[in-house]
Each structure stands twice: as C-alpha cells, then as structure tokens.
Amino acid sequence: MxxxxxxxxxxxxxxxxxxxxxxxxxxxxxxLDELLRLEPAAEVDWRALRLGYVEAAGSRGLRESVAALFEGVGPDDVLLHAGSSEAIYAFMQSALKPGDHVIVHHPCYQSHYEIAKSIGCELTLWGGDERRGWELDIEFLREAIQTNTRAIMLTAPHNPTGYLMSRALLDEIVSIARSAEIYLFCDEIFRFIEQDVTQRLPGVAGLYDRAVSVGGLSKTFGLPGVRVGWAVTRDRELLAKMMRLKDYLSLCNGATDEFLAGVALRHRxxxxxxxxxxxxxxxxxxxxxxxxxxxxxxxxxxxxxxxxxxxxxxxxxxxxxxxxxxxxxxxxxxxxxxxxxxxxxxxxxxxxxxxxxxxxxxxxxxxxxx
Ligand SMILES: Cc1ncc(COP(=O)(O)O)c(C=O)c1O
Incomplete structure (x- = not known):
C-alpha cells in the first residue's frame, strides 16, 4: 500500500x-505560442497533427532526440512515459522485489523510497552533509552495500538542496554499483541548468549497463504541462519489463504531448x-x-x-x-x-x-x- x-x-x-x-x-x-514560434513549420504541423495513438514506447524520432542527450545510448534504450513520475514508478515496480535493499539519496522526491517501501524493500537513507554543501560521503555508501542491495537511487542535480556532485564522485558511485552488480538509478530531471556548465554530469545511462537515467520536460525545459518523461538504460531486459508495466499505466503518450516534446527537444x-x-x-x-x-x-x-x-x-x-x-x-x-x-x-x-x-x-x- x-x-x-x-x-x-x-x-x-x-x-x-x-x-x-x-x-x-x-x-x-x-x-503554446512561445514553443511553436521556435520552429517556422511547427504551427502548421500542429494543426495538421493526427490525434491517433502513438507508438507505445514513444515515437522513434522522439526517442532519438532523447538518446541524443546522452553519450553511448541509442533510441532503443529509451522508453517514454507520461512524466518522469511514471518512469520512476515503472522502474521501481520492475526492478525491485520484497526483501531487496535499496540505498536512497535523501531527502528526495518521495517516490524514490515510498514505492520501494510499499513493495517490502529495506531502505537505507543516504544524506549529504549540510556543513559541506550537502556533499555525499562515498565511504557511507561503500559500507551500506549488503548482499541483498538491489539499487542505489540518486538525484543529480539534487532536489531539494541544489547540490551537484562532482564527476569524480559519480564515477566512484558507478564503480561501486558495477562491482556489486546492482542498479544505479539517477533522477536527472534537473540536468541542463548548471550554474557552471563545465560541472554538468553525463547521464548515468551511458556510464554503466545497469544504470537508469530518468528525466523529462517538467523542470529545466519549462514544460510541466507537456506530460513527457523518459527512462533510459542499456538494460534491455529491464526496459522490456517497464514496457509491459506501461501497458497498464498510460499505455502511450498523448499525440499532442509528443509533438510538443519534439519541438522542445529540438530547441533545448x-x-x-x-x-x-x-x-x-x-x-x-x-x-x-x-x-x-x-x-x-x-x-x-x-x-x-x-x-x-x-x-x-x-x-x-x-x-x-x-x-x-x-x-x-x-x-x-x-x-x-x-x-x-x-x-x-x-x-x-x-x-x-x-x-x-x-x-x-x-x-x-x-x-x-x-
Ligand atoms: C526530483 C523529481 N523527480 C520527478 C518529478 C516528477 O516530475 P514529472 O512527473 O512532472 O516529470 C519531480 C517533480 O517535482 C521531481 O522533483
């Protein structure tokens, strides 16, 4: 429950x-007007848009645009969702089972641990040190890994603190996840608005086979009313499970949302x-x-x-x-x-x-x- x-x-x-x-x-x-003005043909195409079902995984063109936000992934590694909230839900329901242990970067968006809790998982909350700008302690993570640990849940850039971990720290986290052979989930919905662009992190999906990046248009794109989010991972088995779940959730995105998401991603x-x-x-x-x-x-x-x-x-x-x-x-x-x-x-x-x-x-x- x-x-x-x-x-x-x-x-x-x-x-x-x-x-x-x-x-x-x-x-x-x-x-809508501001968005359509970004592309000369968009207004005409918008009016001619066919309001049928769209591909369940998300149209290929849109998945290509999302894949372009990452190094080392392709359109078949992308599954679109109705907002990143649905992607978080689909990931947790597909990846976790009762008795699994999950390490969660905290505080965070509640779904990052609440869904795991409802499945019957054991949780370890991993908090940053406020006196050091909410820095995460890698030794804590190393010691928190157990034989039943199944996933690490990160948010980068972080909500609510605005903390952005360094690339070196992210690499250490990836290497811990890789040696434990566990999922590394990262909520990247605040990616692309870094005060110093050289600090921008790569999406984790391109760094490790069992890493999952979740993102969407709601925050840094300024389009929360366009309900398009994504999960990106090279783990095709996981993606297939998420797809089977999505058939029972939104099924596919709205055609209007996908159209607008396409414009946004081309003009990101x-x-x-x-x-x-x-x-x-x-x-x-x-x-x-x-x-x-x-x-x-x-x-x-x-x-x-x-x-x-x-x-x-x-x-x-x-x-x-x-x-x-x-x-x-x-x-x-x-x-x-x-x-x-x-x-x-x-x-x-x-x-x-x-x-x-x-x-x-x-x-x-x-x-x-x-
Ligand atoms: C960290 C984080 N992830 C995901 C979401 C969900 O966003 P959406 O479903 O609009 O993509 C939010 C919304 O506040 C958020 O703060």
Missing part, C-alpha cells in the same frame, strides 16, 4: 490558491538558455535577501537546478513557520516535514519570473509591515 505523497498533497492544497509560489521546482512555463539549447537567464537573475535577489536575513536563515547558493534548502535558525519549526507565512501573506514555502526531513528547513524555488514579487512579499511580512 502506498502512503500519501506528502509533497504532492501539499501542492494540491496550495498550488492553485496561494498567490505567491516561492517553492515551485519548475522553470517559468512556456505558452534555447529553452535552457532562457531558463538559466531567469535563474541567474533570481539568484542574485535570493542571495541578497538571505544576506540581509542571515540572523534567521542559513542559505547556501545551489550549484544547479531550480531549488535550494534553507535552514531556519529560530526555535519554531518550519511547519509552523511556513503555515503562518502562507496564511498571512500568501507566500508558499515548502517545509521540510513534507519531504520527511525534520522540521528545521524549507525549500525555495527560483525558476519563475514572479520570484521578485514573491520575495518582496516575504520581506514585507518579515519586516512586520504586512
């Missing part, structure tokens, strides 16, 4: 009612540039805000992605603090309890264009002027 997805229930409660969302993890969503450089520009500008304001508020908040500038985790230094927990903030001034923060990570932190998101107004509302509130 799956427990409620706390973060998703929290957003269900506030996302369409709170006026100032300061914790969303997506980049500013594009309009422009989309990522647009979104990075918004983020760089927003982070300047966020840094200045937290510098002014260093008496109550501890902030570390993230290395990548759209979110960061803030420590609240007051004795009051963040569940109570965030509740008071949203009820009084309408600014939504994400308390760490919703991530099952204590009560001392909250997540902020800085990918949207309305961040300046959200931040100034919070400023006014903290000044007691609201």
């Amino acid at each position: 799956l427990s409620p997805f706390k973060l998703e229930r929290y957003f269900a409660r506030y996302e369409f009612t709170a006026p100032f969302l300061l914790c969303a993890s997506d980049c500013e969503a594009l309009t 450089t422009e989309l990522h540039r647009r979104n990075l520009e918004i983020i760089v500008e927003n982070l300047r304001l966020v840094d200045a805000f937290f510098e002014r508020r260093a008496d109550i908040f501890a902030w570390r500038r993230p290395q990548a992605g759209t979110v960061g985790l803030v420590r609240y230094l007051a004795p009051e927990g963040t569940a109570a603090f965030c509740d008071r903030v949203v009820r009084t001034c309408g600014v939504l923060l994400l308390p760490s309890a919703e991530l099952e990570f204590g009560d001392s932190h909250f997540r902020i998101g800085f990918g949207r264009r309305d961040l300046p107004i959200c931040l100034s509302q919070l400023d006014l509130y903290l000044d007691g002027r609201e």
Whole structure:
C-alpha cells in the first residue's frame, strides 16, 4: 500500500490558491505560442497533427532526440512515459522485489523510497552533509552495500538542496554499483541548468549497463504541462519489463504531448538558455535577501537546478513557520516535514519570473509591515 505523497498533497492544497509560489521546482512555463514560434513549420504541423495513438514506447524520432542527450545510448534504450513520475514508478515496480535493499539519496522526491517501501524493500537513507554543501560521503555508501542491495537511487542535480556532485564522485558511485552488480538509478530531471556548465554530469545511462537515467520536460525545459518523461538504460531486459508495466499505466503518450516534446527537444539549447537567464537573475535577489536575513536563515547558493534548502535558525519549526507565512501573506514555502526531513528547513524555488514579487512579499511580512 502506498502512503500519501506528502509533497504532492501539499501542492494540491496550495498550488492553485496561494498567490505567491516561492517553492515551485519548475522553470517559468512556456505558452503554446512561445514553443511553436521556435520552429517556422511547427504551427502548421500542429494543426495538421493526427490525434491517433502513438507508438507505445514513444515515437522513434522522439526517442532519438532523447538518446541524443546522452553519450553511448541509442533510441532503443529509451522508453517514454507520461512524466518522469511514471518512469520512476515503472522502474521501481520492475526492478525491485520484497526483501531487496535499496540505498536512497535523501531527502528526495518521495517516490524514490515510498514505492520501494510499499513493495517490502529495506531502505537505507543516504544524506549529504549540510556543513559541506550537502556533499555525499562515498565511504557511507561503500559500507551500506549488503548482499541483498538491489539499487542505489540518486538525484543529480539534487532536489531539494541544489547540490551537484562532482564527476569524480559519480564515477566512484558507478564503480561501486558495477562491482556489486546492482542498479544505479539517477533522477536527472534537473540536468541542463548548471550554474557552471563545465560541472554538468553525463547521464548515468551511458556510464554503466545497469544504470537508469530518468528525466523529462517538467523542470529545466519549462514544460510541466507537456506530460513527457523518459527512462533510459542499456538494460534491455529491464526496459522490456517497464514496457509491459506501461501497458497498464498510460499505455502511450498523448499525440499532442509528443509533438510538443519534439519541438522542445529540438530547441533545448534555447529553452535552457532562457531558463538559466531567469535563474541567474533570481539568484542574485535570493542571495541578497538571505544576506540581509542571515540572523534567521542559513542559505547556501545551489550549484544547479531550480531549488535550494534553507535552514531556519529560530526555535519554531518550519511547519509552523511556513503555515503562518502562507496564511498571512500568501507566500508558499515548502517545509521540510513534507519531504520527511525534520522540521528545521524549507525549500525555495527560483525558476519563475514572479520570484521578485514573491520575495518582496516575504520581506514585507518579515519586516512586520504586512
Ligand atoms: C526530483 C523529481 N523527480 C520527478 C518529478 C516528477 O516530475 P514529472 O512527473 O512532472 O516529470 C519531480 C517533480 O517535482 C521531481 O522533483
């Protein structure tokens, strides 16, 4: 039995009612018009689109575009899903059985461990060291491996901290997974928005035969309403199992979603540039805000992605603090309890264009002027 997805229930409660969302993890969503304008023929093709079923695994052209995001994989190593959420679910249900042990980079998107828990797996949570910028300790991983360990679950770039592991650390993790012959899963939905592009990691699917990369359009592409995500792995047996499961889930993507995903992937450089520009500008304001508020908040500038985790230094927990903030001034923060990570932190998101107004509302509130 799956427990409620706390973060998703929290957003269900506030996302369409709170006026100032300061914790969303997506980049500013594009309009249909903005997306179609990226390609001269797209508007005509859009109108002529045939609204039939599409290939169950995802159309070949789209799978080729996804494979091009990786080194060393081809279109047959790609399985498209209705968002990366479905890919996470299909991976865990296909790869794990009761009694398996799973090591999970934590805190994280709840499905990374909740689905394993519902299957009857044993979990080890692998947390980063906050004082060292949420750095992961490789020795912890080495010691955590057991004879029944079946998978390591990573998020890189990381949600909620914005931590981006080094290539050297990723290589060490790959080598541990390879020698234990276990799955290495990496949620790469925040890939492509790195503050320093030289720190961009390769997708894990190209690094090891039993590695699985999951990604999609929701965050760094600015297209969460286009429900297209993917799982990429050279493990064809695993992919076939996931395909059999997908027949009972979304079956295939929507033809409209696949069309729009094709445009987005062909123009990913422009989309990522647009979104990075918004983020760089927003982070300047966020840094200045937290510098002014260093008496109550501890902030570390993230290395990548759209979110960061803030420590609240007051004795009051963040569940109570965030509740008071949203009820009084309408600014939504994400308390760490919703991530099952204590009560001392909250997540902020800085990918949207309305961040300046959200931040100034919070400023006014903290000044007691609201
Ligand atoms: C780390 C992570 N993975 C996956 C998802 C699911 O995204 P989607 O199903 O929209 O692709 C989210 C959404 O917040 C996320 O934060």
